[in-house]
Amino acid sequence: MNCTRRNFLIGGSTTLFLSGYFPKISFASMQKKNLIIISLRGGMDGLTAVPVIGDKRLKKLRKKLILEDVLNLNSDFGLHPKLEIFHKLWQKNQAAFVHATNIPYTGRSHFDGQNLMETGAHIPYKEKTGWLGRGLLASNIIGKGLAISLPMPLLLRGVPQNNNFFPSPDFVETKLIDQIYNEFKGEHNELIKSTLDTIRQRPLSMQIATDSDDRKKLALEAAKQLKDQSGPRVAVFDLDGFDTHAAQGGVDGAHADELEEVNKIVTILHENLGQAFDNTLILTLTEFGRTIKQNGGYGTEHGYGSAILMAGGLLKKSQVYTDWPGLKKKELFEGRDLNSTIDSRAVYNSAMSVCFNQDPEFLRKEVFWGDEFPDLSQELFKI
Amino acid sequence: MSLNFYRRVAFGLLPNEKPDKDPLNWAINQLDTIPDLLWPGTIPTEKDLRKKYGEWVYGDREVLRKKFKNDKHAYRKAKDELRIKTGERYYELNEHAIRHFQTKYSKQPVFERFWLFWGNHFAISEKDFLAEFSTGPYQREIIRPNMVKTFEEMVQSVTTSWCMIHHLDNSESFGPNSKKGMEWGETINENHARELLELHTVSPNAGYTQEDVIQLAYIMTGWAHKWDRKNLETGDIWFDQEMHQKGDKIVLGVKYKNDAKRELAKVIHDLATHPICIKFVSTKLCRHFITDEPTEEMINPVIEAWNKSNGSLIEIHKAVIKQAYKYNEITHKFHPPEIWLMQLSRMFDLNIPLSFEKMNYTFKSKPNNRQRQLSWILREIGHSPYRAKQPNGWSDLEVDWVSPELLLRRFWFASVELPMLVKSGNRSHGFILSCLKNNFEDHKNMASLIDNFRFGTSDYDLGQKYGVICNLPGVLKI
Numbered sequence: 001m002n003c004t005r006r007n008f009l010i011g012g013s014t015t016l017f018l019s020g021y022f023p024k025i026s027f028a029s030m031q032k033k034n035l036i037i038i039s040l041r042g043g044m045d046g047l048t049a050v051p052v053i054g055d056k057r058l059k060k061l062r063k064k065l066i067l068e069d070v071l072n073l074n075s076d077f078g079l080h081p082k083l084e085i086f087h088k089l090w091q092k093n094q095a096a097f098v099h100a101t102n103i104p105y106t107g108r109s110h111f112d113g114q115n116l117m118e119t120g121a122h123i124p125y126k127e128k129t130g131w132l133g134r135g136l137l138a139s140n141i142i143g144k145g146l147a148i149s150l151p152m153p154l155l156l157r158g159v160p161q162n163n164n165f166f167p168s169p170d171f172v173e174t175k176l177i178d179q180i181y182n183e184f185k186g187e188h189n190e191l192i193k194s195t196l197d198t199i200r201q202r203p204l205s206m207q208i209a210t211d212s213d214d215r216k217k218l219a220l221e222a223a224k225q226l227k228d229q230s231g232p233r234v235a236v237f238d239l240d241g242f243d244t245h246a247a248q249g250g251v252d253g254a255h256a257d258e259l260e261e262v263n264k265i266v267t268i269l270h271e272n273l274g275q276a277f278d279n280t281l282i283l284t285l286t287e288f289g290r291t292i293k294q295n296g297g298y299g300t301e302h303g304y305g306s307a308i309l310m311a312g313g314l315l316k317k318s319q320v321y322t323d324w325p326g327l328k329k330k331e332l333f334e335g336r337d338l339n340s341t342i343d344s345r346a347v348y349n350s351a352m353s354v355c356f357n358q359d360p361e362f363l364r365k366e367v368f369w370g371d372e373f374p375d376l377s378q379e380l381f382k383i
Numbered sequence: 384m385s386l387n388f389y390r391r392v393a394f395g396l397l398p399n400e401k402p403d404k405d406p407l408n409w410a411i412n413q414l415d416t417i418p419d420l421l422w423p424g425t426i427p428t429e430k431d432l433r434k435k436y437g438e439w440v441y442g443d444r445e446v447l448r449k450k451f452k453n454d455k456h457a458y459r460k461a462k463d464e465l466r467i468k469t470g471e472r473y474y475e476l477n478e479h480a481i482r483h484f485q486t487k488y489s490k491q492p493v494f495e496r497f498w499l500f501w502g503n504h505f506a507i508s509e510k511d512f513l514a515e516f517s518t519g520p521y522q523r524e525i526i527r528p529n530m531v532k533t534f535e536e537m538v539q540s541v542t543t544s545w546c547m548i549h550h551l552d553n554s555e556s557f558g559p560n561s562k563k564g565m566e567w568g569e570t571i572n573e574n575h576a577r578e579l580l581e582l583h584t585v586s587p588n589a590g591y592t593q594e595d596v597i598q599l600a601y602i603m604t605g606w607a608h609k610w611d612r613k614n615l616e617t618g619d620i621w622f623d624q625e626m627h628q629k630g631d632k633i634v635l636g637v638k639y640k641n642d643a644k645r646e647l648a649k650v651i652h653d654l655a656t657h658p659i660c661i662k663f664v665s666t667k668l669c670r671h672f673i674t675d676e677p678t679e680e681m682i683n684p685v686i687e688a689w690n691k692s693n694g695s696l697i698e699i700h701k702a703v704i705k706q707a708y709k710y711n712e713i714t715h716k717f718h719p720p721e722i723w724l725m726q727l728s729r730m731f732d733l734n735i736p737l738s739f740e741k742m743n744y745t746f747k748s749k750p751n752n753r754q755r756q757l758s759w760i761l762r763e764i765g766h767s768p769y770r771a772k773q774p775n776g777w778s779d780l781e782v783d784w785v786s787p788e789l790l791l792r793r794f795w796f797a798s799v800e801l802p803m804l805v806k807s808g809n810r811s812h813g814f815i816l817s818c819l820k821n822n823f824e825d826h827k828n829m830a831s832l833i834d835n836f837r838f839g840t841s842d843y844d845l846g847q848k849y850g851v852i853c854n855l856p857g858v859l860k861i
Contacts, residue, residue, distance in 0.1 A: 109581055168792050173798065188715040192859065301573055
């Protein structure tokens with residue numbers, strides 16, 4: 001797709017709609033669609049979250065990490081018991097999973113991996129912007145990103161005027177900012193200046209102090225903002241602690257505690273988005289999965305293939321979407337990790353195309369440098 | 384030379400401190416010796432605190448969990464009492480006080496900036512109870528004494544320290560062909576080996592492979608805590624031959640003959656003197672003191688000093704300072720929240736930290752709000768020093784520190800919290816003006832921005848003044 005086509009779209013010309021890129025254009029599709037990404041830092045173990053119950057090898061290799069009370073998805077896959085909201089939504093075609101997937105990164109470094117999961121690139125630290133930020137910019141959606149964390153995640157960088165929400169203990173008078181705003185001069189002060197712009201434009205409800213220790217309240221405020229037709233269209237949550245080298249445990253171990261956090265956030269979003277949940281996609285993101293085999297500390301090492309947990313009304317149906325590579329030694333990546341058969345960027349690109357009403361091909365070129373991966377919008381999402 | 388040099392390489396000037404005639408020499412002369420820790424209160428040893436760590440985990444894991452396995456509430460109560468008794472709630476606060484007292488009053492503030500740098504380069508991230516008990520003393524006892532030695536000696540000390548070994552799980556790494564590895568069917572844990580390569584020495588620029596990581600992990604097997612029933616994982620570090628992988632190893636193309644505990648020192652020597660390591664660490668140093676993206680031209684003299692002195696940290700530090708001086712007028716550097724706070728504390732003589740008498744603790748009840756205040760502020764401005772989320776420590780890049788919420792937190796601190804930290808004798812407008820004059824060339828312009836409040840001395844008035852001053856572009860950055 002070339003530039004003219006893009007400008008065409010931004011201009012809102014109806015002729016584009018006739019060209020067949022968007023099969024369904026109705027009032028519903030003009031409704032604001034939300035894309036929520038939950039970053040799971042440290043390497044989320046897809047085989048703990050969505051265990052392959054149909055394969056006996058998993059139990060053999062993970063004697064001390066066996067899950068009991070797995071929730072049933074289908075004959076091949078189960079769900080970790082702490083992910084009960086996903087199970088509930090699964091019954092309503094509002095939860096799905098992509099399995100044996102990862103970004104195209106096979107090194108096993110958190111820092112490189114997390115950098116790449118956010119930039120979507122191939123060489124760590126080369127790109128300074130995130131795929132989500134670039135996707136928003138390419139779709140001309142400015143000032144609609146909301147990060148639920150103190151620092152601004154790399155994932156959202158690349159588009160100006162993002163907001164983040166992680167309230168301070170007391171109310172801050174923004175008139176202080178007005179007083180010094182004009183002192184920020186010169187190129188080297190531009191980043192701070194544009195950030196001050198964002199602060200000055202934020203809605204009143206975000207200026208009121210709450211308790212940032214309370215994930216519930218943060219998710220609640222995020223839901224409130226996302227529900228608002230003129231509010232943010234993208235939200236990014238940040239969770240860490242998935243790096244369970246030791247004492248990973250089963251139903252109640254260290255990994256389970258982290259999954260419980262994911263469950264909590266999705267539960268609150270689901271409860272409080274109300275009808276807007278129908279126009280929402282929630283996707284998880286991680287840097288890599290973990291080794292099949294347990295290690296010396298009953299934990300797991302950095303691996304490769306993982307899973308994406310998905311929820312929201314924009315999902316096509318409940319399914320475990322996978323091209324399952326198997327767990328036999330020769331089927332494993334380097335003989336030790338679940339392989340990745342789906343470039344997870346295909347999932348994120350498709351999700352962006354659905355939520356930003358954008359042509360997936362166009363995004364693939366603008367955001368991911370035209371890297372080869374398929375469009376999965378039809379398979380995974382309502383379009 | 385601009386006054387901002389005192390903030391570039393240190394923390395600005397105290398109200399009674401005057402700029403030196405020769406700022407470059409002033410800075411360079413601070414690097415030859417290790418200044419004493421000035422904190423007049425208690426400074427417990429790493430070993431003592433590790434013992435407390437042991438009492439806490441043993442008490443919780445081995446005693447309370449079993450004793451109260453059917454009574455959640457009684458368990459919670461007993462656990463809270465144990466936290467108080469073992470200092471689990473207290474020692475981190477005390478460490479923050481030691482640290483901030485040092486950066487505020489040290490006669491060698493430039494040395495202290497390097498101390499902060501190395502503590503973050505060899506970062507201990509938030510894991511288990513390291514922040515509560517061990518990261519502070521690790522920075523005092525492992526990082527600090529090595530700052531007048533060589534980089535290689537620093538890496539050796541860090542790599543075999545209890546804190547780093549615990550942080551990166553090396554005690555759980557068994558050579559698969561070692562006696563214990565075979566008996567127990569255990570294998571390596573690559574974490575520490577990977578970070579030793581990636582973060583502490585050569586960085587991914589060296590192009591090491593997964594096999595290099597595995598081979599280095601083999602070399603490192605056996606370096607572990609001594610485990611016993613009472614101290615659990617808090618015993619001293621030793622070399623356990625029965626965990627050590629037998630056979631020769633090859634890392635980055637160099638062969639290390641089967642030589643038990645001596646293998647580690649050899650590989651560290653090669654890593655710490657590797658040209659890519661020297662470039663990587665020199666770049667980080669320049670990034671910290673000069674600008675986010677230092678040029679080759681800025682970095683090269685540091686590399687030269689490194690090579691010429693065989694990695695003497697004193698000489699490396701001096702070279703960095705010379706470069707910081709040379710580029711002072713033409714580069715900008717954003718300061719992360721903790722350094723900003725330390726600078727405000729020094730320039731405006733704030734009540735940070737609390738006096739050592741008031742920091743005194745009886746281990747009988749929770750630390751009070753005043754005792755918790757500094758640590759709480761650090762957390763709220765987004766920079767609790769021992770609680771980086773990942774082993775790569777805190778970022779040194781402006782983009783990672785500029786977000787609406789992080790900037791708002793600075794306004795919050797300066798306008799709401801700071802006025803309560805102003806000493807009673809320092810509430811006059813004249814005091815602020817004199818501090819500005821002492822530290823900033825454009826103090827007149829700064830003063831004009833707060834002129835409206837010149838007669839006010841209430842907390843609110845001070846909040847309006849400091850809220851403005853502390854967040855001016857020339858204060859957030861140099």
